[in-house]
Amino acid sequence: MTPYDVIVPAGGAARRLGGADKPGLTVGETTLLDRVLAACTGAHTTVVVGPARPTARTGVRWTREQPPGGGPVAAVAAGLDLVTAETVLLLAADLPFLDRRTVDRLATALDDAGPAVQAAVLVDAGGRDQPLAAAYRTAALRTALAALGDPAGLPLRRLVGGLPRLLVADTDNVAYDCDTWEDLEQARERDRG
Template sequence: MTSYAPPTAHDAVVLAGGGARRLGGADKPGVRVGGRALLDRVLAACADAHTTVVVAAPRPTSRPVRWTREEPPGAGPVAALDAGLRRTTADDVLVLSADLPFLAADTVRRLLAALRAGRAEGALLTDADGRDQPLVAAYRTAALRRELALLTTAHGGLAGLPLRRLTAGLDLTRVPDPVASFDCDTWDDIATARARIREHDHVLDEWISAVKDELGIDLDVDTGVLLDLARDAAHGVARPAAPLTTFLVGYAAARAGGGSEAVAEAARKAAALALRWAEEAEKGADKDTVATSGDAGPDAG
């Protein structure tokens, strides 16, 4: 029997402070895209982290996190990163801003894989113009602490320092991704993100994710199976049977203990029933056709 080692633990630091001046001082982490707060979207993408630290004033979030603040509040991203890093223990750490509407778990895994594939001290995304995005990155924790200590000594503190001062001393590898690196600095950016969420290729996945967040459900389901079931119920029984059947499948799965396997089994049973209904309807239609033809035969001529 083959055994697999668990993935190396990592932590995450999410920077959710700042004044959002280009948004007129709006609460940027709380702005909703696709029905979910930007901060919650980022937290969903890094849900595999052993510890997630959010540097900001505490607020309700879709999952539990640790909270901290830079000193003084508003001292900038380097000071905020230092504050968050003090609450982490893993050898690798994700560093993310809270305004990334298209960040996904797959992107996070790619960053970690790129970091661990060689000797680089950090792996960061680059945007559509090839620019580095140091707040969508995975780093060696020890390397960040080394550079933060050097900056503190050189400048007497970290307040107001730009991130490029921190990353300039790191050996970095880069992962191009113009979509996941898209951040929301302006209301035009927010409008662009909201429009993209509703594009045909994304809307179902986005909607399902939003519903799961809203209902507090952490469950991976095969949406294709449920869509096929809805189609079979609508065609084999009646159109209103589609939503009612999928509701009953969910209820049955919950009674069976929940989980993706319970959903799949309930969906399989309901789909088989819908097909039996369709077959009976077809047989009935065939008999009616034969009967009609038989009645007409003797009178012909």
């Protein structure tokens, strides 16, 4: 497998959670952010874009999007400044069931897809693609970002939606994210079960 880097956007406003520090919320005894970072141990460089906070994982690089809270495309722009690998995974900070196997599956799928494919994107059980659970060719992201201009406030699909992609089935149901208090409680119940 080609070496890869990871960008974890973790600076959002969590509006549906009333502004709570979403990456710092816990499922089991572990924060959402630490759960995602545990799945990324195979990365050459792991970049978290958001306010620095204590984590169980060492060696993480921290940066901030401009302006702070500027959205996912601004987070990708900030993270790309620290990325050196030809492949980069974008992974949301609120995926409590993400695992190393899935991260490696995404990176390998992109490797195996050939140069015409620019992204390998996880697709959840409902058929929705998850652009923040995906592997991308770094050069393609940089090119798409340059074409957008100012990234602040732009939706992620505007950046990645036009990239030729391979859809990867979420066979282990790890694309579950925690956007609401109900989502978080369901994740906690699943974790206990």
